[in-house]
Amino acid sequence: MSILGLFDIGKSALFASQTALAITSNNIANANTPSYNRQEVILNIANPVSSAAGMIGSGVTIEGIRSSYDKFIQAQLLGQQQNQGSSAAMDQAWGQIEQVFNEAKGVGLSTSLTDYFNAWQDVATNPASQTPRTVLLQKANALVTSAQTMERGMLDTLNGANTGITDGARQVNMLATNIADLNQRITQQESGSGRATALDLRDQRGQKMEELAALVDFASFEDNNGSVTITVGMRNLVSGATTNPMSTKRNVDGNQDLYLDGINITGNIQKGQLSGLLAARDDIQSSALTGLRKLVASVTQQVNALHRTGFGLDASTGNDFFASLQLTATTNAVGATVTAAITNPDLLALDEYRITVDAANFVNVTNKQTGALVIPPALYSSGSTIALPGMDVVITGAVATTDVFTVSPLTNVISSFGVALTDPQQIAATTSALTLPGDNSNALQIAGLANTAQSAIGNNTFSGFYGGLVSTVGVMKQTASDSLSFDNNLLTSLKARRDAASGVSLDEEAASLIRYQRSYEAAARTIKVADELMQTILNM
Amino acid sequence: MIFNQLTESLGRSLQDYSTLNEQLATGKKILAPSDDAGGLKRAMDYNVRISNNGQYQQNIQFAQNGLNAVNTVMDTYNNYLDSANALISLSLSKVQDATVGAQQATNLRDIFMGLGNTKFNDQYLFAGFQSGTQPYAAGTFAYQGDNGAVNVQIDNNATLAANITGDKVFSYTLPAATSLQISGGRYVHYTPGAGTTVDVEIRDTDDTTVLDNFSFSNVIQMTDTLGAAITANDTTRIEALADPFRQVQLQLRYSQTDVATRLSWLDMQFSNLGKSSNSMKTSLASIEQADMVEVVAKLKTTEITLAAVRESASRVLSMSLFDFLK
Numbered sequence: 001m002s003i004l005g006l007f008d009i010g011k012s013a014l015f016a017s018q019t020a021l022a023i024t025s026n027n028i029a030n031a032n033t034p035s036y037n038r039q040e041v042i043l044n045i046a047n048p049v050s051s052a053a054g055m056i057g058s059g060v061t062i063e064g065i066r067s068s069y070d071k072f073i074q075a076q077l078l079g080q081q082q083n084q085g086s087s088a089a090m091d092q093a094w095g096q097i098e099q100v101f102n103e104a105k106g107v108g109l110s111t112s113l114t115d116y117f118n119a120w121q122d123v124a125t126n127p128a129s130q131t132p133r134t135v136l137l138q139k140a141n142a143l144v145t146s147a148q149t150m151e152r153g154m155l156d157t158l159n160g161a162n163t164g165i166t167d168g169a170r171q172v173n174m175l176a177t178n179i180a181d182l183n184q185r186i187t188q189q190e191s192g193s194g195r196a197t198a199l200d201l202r203d204q205r206g207q208k209m210e211e212l213a214a215l216v217d218f219a220s221f222e223d224n225n226g227s228v229t230i231t232v233g234m235r236n237l238v239s240g241a242t243t244n245p246m247s248t249k250r251n252v253d254g255n256q257d258l259y260l261d262g263i264n265i266t267g268n269i270q271k272g273q274l275s276g277l278l279a280a281r282d283d284i285q286s287s288a289l290t291g292l293r294k295l296v297a298s299v300t301q302q303v304n305a306l307h308r309t310g311f312g313l314d315a316s317t318g319n320d321f322f323a324s325l326q327l328t329a330t331t332n333a334v335g336a337t338v339t340a341a342i343t344n345p346d347l348l349a350l351d352e353y354r355i356t357v358d359a360a361n362f363v364n365v366t367n368k369q370t371g372a373l374v375i376p377p378a379l380y381s382s383g384s385t386i387a388l389p390g391m392d393v394v395i396t397g398a399v400a401t402t403d404v405f406t407v408s409p410l411t412n413v414i415s416s417f418g419v420a421l422t423d424p425q426q427i428a429a430t431t432s433a434l435t436l437p438g439d440n441s442n443a444l445q446i447a448g449l450a451n452t453a454q455s456a457i458g459n460n461t462f463s464g465f466y467g468g469l470v471s472t473v474g475v476m477k478q479t480a481s482d483s484l485s486f487d488n489n490l491l492t493s494l495k496a497r498r499d500a501a502s503g504v505s506l507d508e509e510a511a512s513l514i515r516y517q518r519s520y521e522a523a524a525r526t527i528k529v530a531d532e533l534m535q536t537i538l539n540m
Numbered sequence: 541m542i543f544n545q546l547t548e549s550l551g552r553s554l555q556d557y558s559t560l561n562e563q564l565a566t567g568k569k570i571l572a573p574s575d576d577a578g579g580l581k582r583a584m585d586y587n588v589r590i591s592n593n594g595q596y597q598q599n600i601q602f603a604q605n606g607l608n609a610v611n612t613v614m615d616t617y618n619n620y621l622d623s624a625n626a627l628i629s630l631s632l633s634k635v636q637d638a639t640v641g642a643q644q645a646t647n648l649r650d651i652f653m654g655l656g657n658t659k660f661n662d663q664y665l666f667a668g669f670q671s672g673t674q675p676y677a678a679g680t681f682a683y684q685g686d687n688g689a690v691n692v693q694i695d696n697n698a699t700l701a702a703n704i705t706g707d708k709v710f711s712y713t714l715p716a717a718t719s720l721q722i723s724g725g726r727y728v729h730y731t732p733g734a735g736t737t738v739d740v741e742i743r744d745t746d747d748t749t750v751l752d753n754f755s756f757s758n759v760i761q762m763t764d765t766l767g768a769a770i771t772a773n774d775t776t777r778i779e780a781l782a783d784p785f786r787q788v789q790l791q792l793r794y795s796q797t798d799v800a801t802r803l804s805w806l807d808m809q810f811s812n813l814g815k816s817s818n819s820m821k822t823s824l825a826s827i828e829q830a831d832m833v834e835v836v837a838k839l840k841t842t843e844i845t846l847a848a849v850r851e852s853a854s855r856v857l858s859m860s861l862f863d864f865l866k
Binding site: 094098099101102103104105110114115118121122124125126127128129430435436437438439440441444447448450451463464466467468470471472473474475477478481492495496499506507510511 | 544545548568570571572573574575576577578580581583584585587588591592595596598599602603661662663667668669670671672686688690691692693696697699702703828860861862
């Protein structure tokens, strides 16, 4: 080997050390970068050259840069991120609802409900007196206020969930666009190389996929070109450099549903923040909100039924105590409309109905909560009356199988909840005009409603049913908290494992710095020695 | 990795510390439904029942006030009935002047009417449901009230009448026709009429010839009739009124016993409700209230844990190989 060969050897060592130093510096710089996988240079022995003394090595070559990416841990991490995203969303939503029902801090309906019926007791003990009547109206208004405050709190949470779903879909689209862009850049960079060389870009893409996993569950696979395809709800979200944007649309209940490729994928979203928001929203609506509305509707119905039969001090009768129940009829159709009217408020079932017409033109009326058929299907005829307990429903026009009609006595029950009476004299404490003013039997009956099992609320008393609601909210929140705690612990554990395998240890990088620095110095020294040797020969 | 672990530990410890502090400040161990859903529901049930018991006790006190007022009136009424009986005896024995006797009768009549028209809490005490109407009308002295019982709730499934009507105090109901012989061999027949009306017929010794008849439906009418009889020196009528006065006083005794029984029951129920509430409050406290000793102990432990994590964090995070490379 000539002296020039020494230069080549030194040069290769210099370049190798310089590259290693660059990679080590990059590791140090990205020590706190999420999803960054530690990189290391792959050095190899350069091909030896033949010499009189035999084969002599010609230095070192840089074979490539390796990332300490663990595919298996990363897949586990993505899965757990999805679980944690879902749990976090559920925990937050139920946490907000819990504060609405926080009877532990005196927030809620229990006190005002008890006070209201106790106020009827006071009227019963002194039916001719004005004072307890005035107090009763005040307690009734307090009950109305409490119920409306609670409903507002829940509706805020539900609106927040729907907004979260819309925002989540927007973020998903943003991340999908980022991933598609990274797919393109990775494909370009790695084209022809046959192996993963765009390590930083891959780490960036991994970070975006982790952020996506927190939002929604997806399946992903990488093709031979390094491009990742992502499917959500069995539809393509990202395919190479292209994306199918996720969108939202209001469903028949006014809630946001998720669409991808024009297909409703709401039911296929099982994990991630979006899944948590969807599940929490639907559970809160069907249990806590519907339960509270049913309670208020039952109180209204039962009190009004008795009050109408009684007589006020002014001999008035037939008056409702609370504003009467009203029906909400919602049409999701093009050529037909639905109307509904109460025929008997005392017999009105406190259920919500979904009405559809099937392909055979039969009208199907189902309970919105349970899905059970309410009445036998009958042939549709525009304008004909559908008789349901306490109400008549009429659909007019040309119906399609996609049409959905909803009739409910519960939708506006709390927003329109109010005390119908303003004059205490009209409080009907008496059962007959002949027994005024001292007869308190009607007041006693109304007061007695507090301890009477009501069939509309599962044969519970009003307080018992409300206590059950509070308990349900508590259990849901506890379950969500426990799940979140478990998922957080598991996620932390997986991240620790990932960091152990792929993270940057500053101590390790410090040692590498020193190592490669010394190598660089030694390589530089080699070149200096070769130079001096060359000078010696030239000066001969 | 170590940094993440340390921040997680710090976060958890701080959260525990915050919860324990809140328990210490409020004295409650259930701060939200999720802390103990079942316990909170039981606590809510207890609170409702304690509130109901308090309402029932209030109702009982209202009833007691009314019935005590009734009792006072009846005691006074009883004394005046004794006076009426004495007046009858005096009138029959002709010991005192008829004019004086008649005046006494008139006074007693007015006193009985006043007692019958007693008001309590601005409502007529003995009018039944017609509490805004004067029970005994001036002039006719007829009862204008009804027999309505004003029930008050004294327990979940128990009510009690908080009033007694005039027809049970100032009248009596003749169950069946009766007759007796008075002085001179004459007969007096008492026949029940509508409600508390008693028709009186005085017959001669042959028990056929009707000498006199009159009727009454309450003690005020009886006393008014007595006054007229004394003025007319009609000893037969006076004698015929003796038994009704005895009957009305017997009726009063029944009513006094009835009211006394109710007051006794109300006392007992009030006491029982109080005991029940106290018992429930004890159970409620065991559910709601935090064990302060336990909370303070846990707080101390958490403080030590926090200090340890902070100490560990400060040491671990400050260590680096870079510090040793010069």
